[in-house]
Amino acid sequence: MSDGTYTYYDDDTAVELALLRKEVMPGHHRVILTLHDLSIGGERLTVWLTLGDARRMADAIEDGTPFEFVDPSDDVVSVEHGTLQTKISVICRSFLPDGEEPSRLSVRLAGVDVVLLLAELRTLSGRRVAPPANHALDTARVAVADMLGELTGNRRPKWRVIITDSESPTGIAPVCTGERSDALHTIPDFPGGPKRDDEGVYDCCPWPQIETGSTVMAAYLVELLNADTEGGDA
Structure with a gap:
């Protein structure tokens, strides 16, 4: 002092x-x-x-x-x-x-x-107080990373909003990186010319594909998951 x-x-x-x-x-x-x-x-x-x-x-x-x-x-x-x-x-x-x-x-x-x-x-x-460690979150993050590694080949994929059976952007899924992703994620007969379909779900798209029931919740979860992805490897 x-x-x-x-x-x-x-x-x-x-x-x-x-x-x-x-x-x-x-x-x-x-x-x-x-x-x-x-x-x-x-x-x-x-x-x-x-x-x-x-x-x-x-x-x-x-x-x-x-x-x-x-x-x-x-x-x-x-x-x-x-x-x-x-x-x-x-x-x-x-x-x-x-x-x-x-x-x-x-x-x-x-x-x-x-x-x-x-x-x-x-x-x-006094010195800056570090936030307490959240061991439950760390454990859950590793478990999800293991699951995503098996499903997508990437332990920390980027996420996107998807349109599910609700016909609204209320779902979330990992970004599609399939072999024919660019070709399949295109609406060829869109008025004015072909259009990229970033929210569509096709055979190339990985799981999990999760329905949230809310466009606001889906957008929030995508931001949250992508922020977590950018935070480092699990």
């Missing part, structure tokens, strides 16, 4: 960012993020984050994704990403007189300053 307070000064805005971890009661800690306008009469805005929220903020900085957290006082800290820059903002909305606009301060960081801020957040809040 860091000793003392981490600070970063934005020369362009004359705003200082400070991070400090504090024990608010035995065994309970908060990360305090403060933006302080160091110009004459400048404001100081503070947000208190739980360690979990500070970790999520660090994740957003590392992943280049937006982040927003509202603390119990209704004050907000946000992370935005621009071209080669990361912007940290605090909006103070607590204890505002009627009709008064919230106060807002921001700092922009780039390059090594982003790396140092990320390292400090990780030090204060």
Whole structure:
């Protein structure tokens, strides 16, 4: 854990960012993020984050994704990403007189300053938590891969939506890679000329061919299975 307070000064805005971890009661800690306008009469805005929220903020900085957290006082800290820059903002909305606009301060960081801020957040809040392993899913994935290897010759084939007896694209099946697939998957007498029939089922098409009863579900399952296929070998 860091000793003392981490600070970063934005020369362009004359705003200082400070991070400090504090024990608010035995065994309970908060990360305090403060933006302080160091110009004459400048404001100081503070947000208190739980360690979990500070970790999520660090994740957003590392992943280049937006982040927003509202603390119990209704004050907000946000992370935005621009071209080669990361912007940290605090909006103070607590204890505002009627009709008064919230106060807002921001700092922009780039390059090594982003790396140092990320390292400090990780030090204060803890390392990124890996998602728990899903052994049941891993076992099922291997079993299906074995089955598909026997049926199609490919343990992780690409999938497609198919039109089954419902006469609607409500089914799913592995993409056909049969020897005469291109010739068979063609509607020769289609108005305007022959047309590729990507959703049709022909003698060359492999099993399994699964009816879902829903065009939405079929499209979703195809996306899900293809995303899983791209994730690596089972």
